Each structure stands twice: as C-alpha cells, then as structure tokens.
Amino acid sequence: MKRQGEETMSKKAKILLVDNDIDFIDLNKAVLENNGFEVVAAYSGAEGIDRIRSEQPDLIVLDLMMEKHDSGFTVAKTIKADPANKNIPILMLTAVGSETGTEFSQQLDGYWMKTDDYASKPLAPEDLIKKVNELLARKAQE
Amino acid sequence: MAEKANILVVDDERGIREGCRRILASEGFTVDVAENGAEGFNLVGSKPYDLILVDLMMPVMGGLDMMDKVREYDPEIIIIVITGFATIETAVDAMKHGAYDYLPKPFTPDQVLAVVNRGLEKRLLSLKARKLMEERDQHLLEVAREESKSHTIVNSMADGILVMNKVHQLVLWNPAAVKMLNLNGKLEAGKDIGEIIHEKSLVALIDRALLPDSSQYTAISEEIEIKEPEPKTLMINVSVIRDKHGLELGVVSTLRDITSMKELDQVKSQFISMVTHELRAPLSAVESYLSAYLSGAAGTDPRTNRQMLERAKARTHSLLDLVNDLLQFSRMENKRVERKKELLDVTGILTGSVELLKNRGEANEISFETNLPEKLPLVEADRVELEVLFTDLISNAINYNVKNGKVTISADSADHSLNIRIADTGIGIAQEHLSRIFDEFYRVNSPETRYVTGTGLGLSIVKRIVESHYGRIDVASEVGKGTTFTIKLPVKKEQQRASE
Numbered sequence: 001m002k003r004q005g006e007e008t009m010s011k012k013a014k015i016l017l018v019d020n021d022i023d024f025i026d027l028n029k030a031v032l033e034n035n036g037f038e039v040v041a042a043y044s045g046a047e048g049i050d051r052i053r054s055e056q057p058d059l060i061v062l063d064l065m066m067e068k069h070d071s072g073f074t075v076a077k078t079i080k081a082d083p084a085n086k087n088i089p090i091l092m093l094t095a096v097g098s099e100t101g102t103e104f105s106q107q108l109d110g111y112w113m114k115t116d117d118y119a120s121k122p123l124a125p126e127d128l129i130k131k132v133n134e135l136l137a138r139k140a141q142e
Numbered sequence: 143m144a145e146k147a148n149i150l151v152v153d154d155e156r157g158i159r160e161g162c163r164r165i166l167a168s169e170g171f172t173v174d175v176a177e178n179g180a181e182g183f184n185l186v187g188s189k190p191y192d193l194i195l196v197d198l199m200m201p202v203m204g205g206l207d208m209m210d211k212v213r214e215y216d217p218e219i220i221i222i223v224i225t226g227f228a229t230i231e232t233a234v235d236a237m238k239h240g241a242y243d244y245l246p247k248p249f250t251p252d253q254v255l256a257v258v259n260r261g262l263e264k265r266l267l268s269l270k271a272r273k274l275m276e277e278r279d280q281h282l283l284e285v286a287r288e289e290s291k292s293h294t295i296v297n298s299m300a301d302g303i304l305v306m307n308k309v310h311q312l313v314l315w316n317p318a319a320v321k322m323l324n325l326n327g328k329l330e331a332g333k334d335i336g337e338i339i340h341e342k343s344l345v346a347l348i349d350r351a352l353l354p355d356s357s358q359y360t361a362i363s364e365e366i367e368i369k370e371p372e373p374k375t376l377m378i379n380v381s382v383i384r385d386k387h388g389l390e391l392g393v394v395s396t397l398r399d400i401t402s403m404k405e406l407d408q409v410k411s412q413f414i415s416m417v418t419h420e421l422r423a424p425l426s427a428v429e430s431y432l433s434a435y436l437s438g439a440a441g442t443d444p445r446t447n448r449q450m451l452e453r454a455k456a457r458t459h460s461l462l463d464l465v466n467d468l469l470q471f472s473r474m475e476n477k478r479v480e481r482k483k484e485l486l487d488v489t490g491i492l493t494g495s496v497e498l499l500k501n502r503g504e505a506n507e508i509s510f511e512t513n514l515p516e517k518l519p520l521v522e523a524d525r526v527e528l529e530v531l532f533t534d535l536i537s538n539a540i541n542y543n544v545k546n547g548k549v550t551i552s553a554d555s556a557d558h559s560l561n562i563r564i565a566d567t568g569i570g571i572a573q574e575h576l577s578r579i580f581d582e583f584y585r586v587n588s589p590e591t592r593y594v595t596g597t598g599l600g601l602s603i604v605k606r607i608v609e610s611h612y613g614r615i616d617v618a619s620e621v622g623k624g625t626t627f628t629i630k631l632p633v634k635k636e637q638q639r640a641s642e
Contacts, residue, residue: 022592023427023453030440030450044587065419067587122426125439 012038013136016057018048018075019093020066024121028061031125032132045071049078052085059135061128063121064094076116087142089135092118147262148189151175152182152208153197153224158247162195165251166258179203183211186219193220193261195245195254198232206239213240218268220261224249302376302397305383306335308352308390322397324371341368344378348393351380365400374401416583420464420598424457431457460595467599470530474606483611485520486528488560488631492551495532503540503549513552519633521560523611531607532564534600535627539566541594542625559613560633565626571619579617580605 015037019025022043029039040055042048045066052060060079064072072092080086119131149171151162159175166173174189176182180203182196194212198205209221223236223244233244242264245257296303302319306312311332320329325338339345343366351362361381368374377398383391431454434440435447496510503510539549547567554561569590571579578584583598585591604627608615612632619625 020587021423021427023457024430026453027427027430027434027440027450030446031434034439034441043589043592122430125430125434125437129439 013058014038016040016060018042019063035129045075048075059089061091089139090116093121147192148172150191150194154200165254179208183208192265195222197224209239220265222261304395307392310334347380351382351393375404424461427457428454456595464597467597483522486523489514489518491528499536507545508543508547511550519555521631527607534604535564543568558633559630562629567624570621570623572621
C-alpha cells in the first residue's frame with residue numbers, strides 16, 4: 001500500500017481510512033489518491049489505533065459503525081486520550097444520519113476538537129475532498 | 143281446591159261419622175271415615191288429606207294421640223276436634239296439640255260446613271304461603287349461584303382485576319392481579335389501595351381516572367413497567383364506573399401481562415434495525431461507486447473504473463441475496479405451524495445442490511468430491527428447506543475456500559440419525575468466532591473474507607432449518623486448514639429398519 005520513499009520525498013498529506021467495509025476503503029482510497037493524497041487503510045477499529053501509532057497520519061477518516069454500532073467512538077476516544085495524537089483531525093462518517101449527529105457530541109463531549117467534523121455516509125467524492133481539505137486547512141491555522 | 147278437598151272423619155260413633163260424611167259429600171268433598179285414631183292415622187299415610195275431623199274420646203287411639211302423630215307426619219293438615227265436653231279446657235288442650243278449631247256435639251250440618259270451610263280456607267292460605275316461601279328460597283339460591291358464578295369467572299381470569307370505590311378502598315380483586323402486582327400484604331376489602339399497591343404509577347393512574355374533570359366515559363390505557371420481583375410490563379386499563387346520574391362509584395382496573403409480547407417486539411425491532419443497516423451498507427457502496435465513476439473523482443484509469451463497476455455489481459448482487467434470505471426468513475417464520483414434511487431422499491437433494499453450484503466452484507478452481515452411499519434412510523423433511531440448507535453450506539464451502547481447494551460432501555446413517563458432512567479446505571474460522579457464526583448478520587472480518595460478499599444470514603437460516611427438523615448442526619474448523627459442518631437429522635424408526 002505504501003511505497004517506500006514517497007513519504008520522505010513528497011509533502012503529500014497522509015490520510016488514514018478506518019472502515020470495515022472494503023468497498024468504502026477501496027473507493028475513498030481511489031478518490032483521495034486521485035486528488036493527491038497518500039492513503040493508508042485499516043479494516044477495523046483496533047487496526048486503526050495501531051495504524052495511527054505506526055503511520056502518524058495527518059487526518060483520519062473514521063467510520064462510526066464497524067464491529068459495533070459505535071466502534072468509531074471508541075477509536076476516537078482512544079485517539080483523543082493520547083496527547084501525541086489528539087491534534088490529528090478526525091472526519092467521522094456515519095450511515096445513520098442526523099440521529100447519530102446528536103449522540104455524537106454527547107459521546108465525545110470534551111474530546112471533540114475544532115479540527116474534527118462528521119459527515120453522513122455515503123459521502124459524495126467531491127464532498128469528501130472538500131471536507132478533508134477544510135479540516136487540513138483548519139489544522140494548519142492552529 | 144275447596145270443592146275437591148280430601149276430608150277424613152274419625153269418630154267411634156257411627157251416627158256422627160256417617161252424618162258428617164253425608165253433609166260433606168253433598169258439598170262435593172271427598173270423604174273417608176275411620177272408627178278410631180289408629181285406623182285414621184293409617185289412612186293419613188295413604189292419601190293427602192286437607193282436613194281431618196277427629197273425636198277426642200275414642201278407644202284404641204284417642205284424638206290427642208292421633209293429632210300428635212298427624213302433625214308429626216304433616217303439620218299443614220288442618221285438624222278440627224269434635225268434642226262432647228265443650229269446655230274451655232278441652233278446647234285449649236286440643237289447640238295445644240295443634241287443632242285449628244273445634245266442633246261441639248251436638249252440631250248442625252251448617253255448623254259442620256262453617257267450621258270445615260274456615261279450616262280449608264286456612265289450609266289454602268298456608269299452602270299459598272308455603273309456595274311463596276319455596277319460591278323465595280329458590281330465588282335466593284339463584285342469587286347465590288349467580289354470585290358464585292361471577293366469583294369463579296373473575297377468579298379464573300388470566301387478566302388481573304382490581305375494583306375500588308371512589309374513596310380509594312379496595313372492593314374486589316382476583317388472584318391474577320395479586321400475582322402480577324406482587325400484593326403480598328393482607329388483602330382486605332375496605333383497605334386503602336395506596337397501602338396495598340406498591341406501584342405508585344398504578345395508583346396515580348387510578349387517581350387520574352377519578353379526577354373530577356375526566357370525561358364521563360373515561361377509560362385510560364397505559365403500560366407500566368414493574369421491577370420487582372422480576373421485571374415485567376403490564377398493560378393497564380382503568381375505567382370509571384358511574385351510576386345512572388353519572389356520579390363516580392369507583393374504578394375497575396384490568397391488568398394484562400404483556401412482557402413476552404414486548405420482548406418479541408424488541409427482538410423484531412432489533413432485527414429490523416440490523417436489516418436496515420445491512421441494506422444500507424451495500425446500497426451506499428453502490429451509490430458511491432457510481433457517483434465516483436460518473437464524476438471521475440477516482441481518476442480516469444479504465445482499469446480502476448471497470449473494477450469499480452464490477453464491485454458495484456457484486457454489491458448489488460449481494461443486496462439481492464440479502465432480500466432473498468430475508469424472504470426465506472419470513473417464510474420460515476410463517477411455516478412454524480404449517481411446515482409440510484415428506485419422506486425425502488437426501489442423496490438426491492445433495493447431488494442436485496452440487497450440480498447447481500459446480501460451475502461456480504470450478505470457476506474458482508475448486509474441485510468436488512461426493513461420498514454418498516447408494517441407499518440412505520429417508521428423512522421426513524421440507525424439500526425446499528433442505529435445498530436451501532445444502533446450497534447455503536456448499537456455497538460457503540466454495541466462497542471461503544482457497545485456490546485449488548476442495549469441497550467434500552459425505553453422508554452416512556447411524557443411531558437413528560442421518561449424518562451429512564460438508565467439508566472444505568478453505569481459510570477456516572478462528573476459535574473466537576466459532577460460537578457466533580450462526581448469529582444473524584455476524585460475519586468474520588479478516589483480510590481473507592473482506593472481498594467475499596455475504597448477507598450474514600446464511601448460517602442463521604441453516605441453523606433454523608436444521609432445528610426445525612429436530613436435528614443439530616456442529617462445526618469444526620482450523621484456521622488455514624478448513625471447516626467441516628456436520629448435520630444430524632433424525633430418521634424415523636421404521637425407516638431405519640427398512641434400510642437395514
């Protein structure tokens with residue numbers, strides 16, 4: 001997935017995709033790569049947490065419903081609890097729409113950062129790129 | 143009655159006997175005569191007399207003795223005493239022995255008739271009174287019977303019933319209510335319901351029904367959750383009883399335990415929410431692939447684009463599979479009562495399923511081996527369900543296999559059961575997943591399974607089919623080596639013998 005050398009050579013932003021649906025990983029990877037991002041993928045919450053440590057991504061696109069209906073929250077909390085990672089922006093994707101939006105802020109109360117956002121799934125390719133760029137720009141301003 | 147009355151004349155003087163007979167017979171009465179008390183009493187036992195004229199002084203058995211016996215026999219018979227000593231003493235004595243009147247000797251025919259008619263009138267009245275009394279007793283009996291009938295009905299109802307008056311006192315209750323509300327305390331009519339019922343919400347509900355502004359036809363239905371001694375849900379209907387002027391008399395509450403209904407309801411909603419998610423995921427994937435293709439967001443490389451369309455197609459197909467599985471699910475639910483079983487040859491159905499899937503397997507470079515004895519005992523089963531069962535398991539054996547893998551299908555019979563094994567040389571299932579693979583929508587997420595599309599319902603359907611045929615299914619698996627599913631189906635005894 002990761003070609004050696006590219007990491008040090010370019011200034012491409014590195015994005016970690018965490019989703020248990022192979023099709024969303026494949027598709028979002030293709031879309032993001034096509035727009036000049038470097039992409040690494042994790043297929044479960046646990047793998048996602050491992051990958052953050054090893055890859056140090058610039059942004060995480062995280063699916064909410066994986067093994068459990070709120071696996072994404074567990075992953076997000078773990079990330080935010082670690083001072084080394086808490087500034088990595090998270091784009092949370094949820095297939096349950098506005099309902100989960102409410103639950104979202106409650107569950108992540110105190111963890112939620114200005115650099116984080118959420119969107120409902122499926123997210124149109126252009127919206128994904130837009131959101132990712134926005135969050136990276138916000139992070140750069142911090 | 144007066145015309146047909148039966149009269150007995152008892153006197154030792156023939157002249158008096160016959161004189162009375164003539165006078166009374168001429169008035170239309172039926173008259174019998176006797177010479178003494180003993181003879182007279184014998185006649186009383188043989189015929190229902192309305193009135194007896196009896197002389198006090200007779201040989202063998204005197205008038206007073208006979209009167210005692212007659213009264214013992216039937217106190218309603220009117221007795222009139224004929225006496226030569228018309229003194230107050232004899233009259234009083236006779237009255238003490240139950241005489242109604244007395245006739246002093248000598249007497250005229252008119253006197254006889256007057257006394258007899260008076261006596262018969264009294265007889266008529268007392269008979270009427272007796273009849274009325276009997277009727278009243280009968281009525282009271284019926285009322286009592288009616289009461290015990292309602293009591294029995296109320297007590298044997300599965301729904302709980304509580305009745306209270308408008309001042310909050312318990313009036314009536316049944317054992318079902320006692321059980322549902324766990325009313326352990328001493329129940330007594332007249333006790334305040336607040337003391338008896340621990341469920342504050344129920345008391346509040348009753349109070350609400352009694353509120354003065356509640357409409358004339360109030361009936362409130364509400365679900366109440368009870369925590370002790372075990373959690374349950376009750377459906378409570380509270381209605382106010384009113385008199386004809388619309389004034390409240392009290393409240394009737396009926397309680398129904400709907401715990402199992404609620405549980406079933408919850409299982410169904412959970413299932414629906416899982417299904418919704420499972421339907422949404424492939425649809426979202428397909429939509430995303432198509433919009434990426436149309437917008438060119440994932441680039442214009444024709445190979446990438448073709449891959450996207452192929453994945454979209456695969457997900458659409460899995461969506462169709464899911465819909466089919468859901469239909470199978472609901473069919474099985476409906477069949478709970480009307481599953482049609484026939485004696486079937488499993489070998490034929492297994493062979494048919496292999497034939498159906500052979501092409502798919504060979505496309506994946508998977509070979510098949512069938513190991514089926516010539517003659518297997520027949521099993522009593524639903525044909526369509528057995529086809530679904532074997533097709534699902536063989537499909538899995540193909541889908542989760544490795545390149546150049548093998549699927550082995552074998553069967554044998556032993557111990558009144560038919561054993562069918564479907565084994566693959568595939569990726570296997572890790573121990574931690576084995577206990578959950580039969581759960582609805584449970585799928586193993588690993589790099590090897592990621593591209594296999596499945597509905598997550600196949601094995602739960604398989605398990606339901608096996609169990610609805612009183613069989614069992616076991617799974618043995620080793621990661622990297624393969625998985626074997628073993629199905630045991632019961633064989634009817636006579637079948638077993640026939641095949642031996």
